[in-house]
Amino acid sequence: EAQVTQNPRYLITVTGKKLTVTCSQNMNHEYMSWYRQDPGLGLRQIYYSMNVEVTDKGDVPEGYKVSRKEKRNFPLILESPSPNQTSLYFCASSLGPALSYNEQFFGPGTRLTVL
């Protein structure tokens, strides 16, 4: 089954404790992206990756890091989480960039709470 998986689905942590949210897709997609969803703001893009070892900032990259060492995986790293990073996070992938007709497939989301 074609899918995007994220782990963990729920996470409660404390300020400053490094964490990684994993994302994996099994569709051989080149383009992957991370978003955060906040009330009243919709989804905002954090980082995206056009292919292995190619990543770039989205609209809200501050406080986040990503890596793309393999085509299928695109982990999101919070080196020193802060309460304003409490949010619902989505990973997505597609065959090509968002501007093409290749729609993005989203993972189920990770609910992160930073105390």
Added chain:
Amino acid sequence: DQQVKQNSPSLSVQEGRISILNCDYTNSMFDYFLWYKKYPAEGPTFLISISSIKDKNEDGRFTVFLNKSAKHLSLHIVPSQPGDSAVYFCAASGNDYKLSFGAGTTVTVRA
């Protein structure tokens, strides 16, 4: 500053009637527009898209209309069904490989 705006946070419609969701954008470089649907505890799923070279795209019960001069697009759902109750996000992209989303509209279809 949000470049894609959905000014109606919610919409309630009777089953069988038409649902009309609206979306406005400010960036004239946007040339590709999408609608996503999201159920609780799930990720968004792609619904329908339209390129800026068109003004209408239809897929079954779903039709998207684009008015470039007004920087406005709308999604029509006809007829509305209970399973259409969800949050709908409008999204847009240009040539910078980014996707900008609106805040979403929660649709409730009443039986």
